[in-house]
Amino acid sequence: MAGEKTFAMLKPGVLQRRIVGEVLSRIERKGLKLIALKMMSIPRDLCEQHYAEHKDRPFFNDLVSYVTSGPVVAMVITGENAIAILRMLCGATRVNEAVPGTIRGDLGLDTQKNVIHASDSAESAAREIGLFFKPSEIQAYEDGNEAWYV
Numbered sequence: 001m002a003g004e005k006t007f008a009m010l011k012p013g014v015l016q017r018r019i020v021g022e023v024l025s026r027i028e029r030k031g032l033k034l035i036a037l038k039m040m041s042i043p044r045d046l047c048e049q050h051y052a053e054h055k056d057r058p059f060f061n062d063l064v065s066y067v068t069s070g071p072v073v074a075m076v077i078t079g080e081n082a083i084a085i086l087r088m089l090c091g092a093t094r095v096n097e098a099v100p101g102t103i104r105g106d107l108g109l110d111t112q113k114n115v116i117h118a119s120d121s122a123e124s125a126a127r128e129i130g131l132f133f134k135p136s137e138i139q140a141y142e143d144g145n146e147a148w149y150v
């Protein structure tokens with residue numbers, strides 16, 4: 001399996017607004033490859049672990065409440081430089097800084113509800129993939145697209 005692995009999670013508003021396909025389509029069209037995908041409700045303790053780096057920030061409780069308020073779509077994505085490329089596709093954290101053309105820049109007005117989480121480093125990706133997926137849920141497969149995208 002070539003390239004890095006990264007973790008992404010579509011926050012609850014994405015299912016509520018029925019724009020899951022829109023977001024997944026942008027990730028796929030870029031040439032990144034889905035190797036795990038599931039809809040789930042995140043238990044509060046798992047969400048707190050996931051966002052542990054922010055536990056002292058003023059927005060932490062509201063963020064955890066939002067992300068546990070309804071089902072999310074969790075995934076593992078692979079590709080050359082997948083971590084940085086996915087962060088670029090997502091755009092800036094704050095929606096007033098996320099430029100048009102990015103997922104957050106095109107699809108939201110609220111920073112807490114900024115559509116998508118994406119791992120920010122190889123260490124975060126490994127940790128987050130381990131929190132959300134068992135190894136058996138991650139699929140190794142060839143689709144022949146490497147010749148076109150890499």
Ligand SMILES: Nc1ncnc2c1ncn2[C@@H]1O[C@H](COP(=O)(O)OP(=O)(O)OP(=O)(O)O)[C@@H](O)[C@H]1O
Pocket residue numbers: 054059063092093111112113114116117118119120
């Ligand atoms: N000032 C803020 N007010 C409200 N919510 C915020 C604020 N800053 C960050 N958040 C929320 O916390 C999440 C985690 O913040 P972080 O600084 O890790 O940004 P990020 O790495 O771009 O986002 P994510 O970790 O979700 O991919 C943001 O995606 C956003 O939902």
Ligand SMILES: [Mg+2]
Pocket residue numbers: 118120
């Ligand atoms: Mg982050």
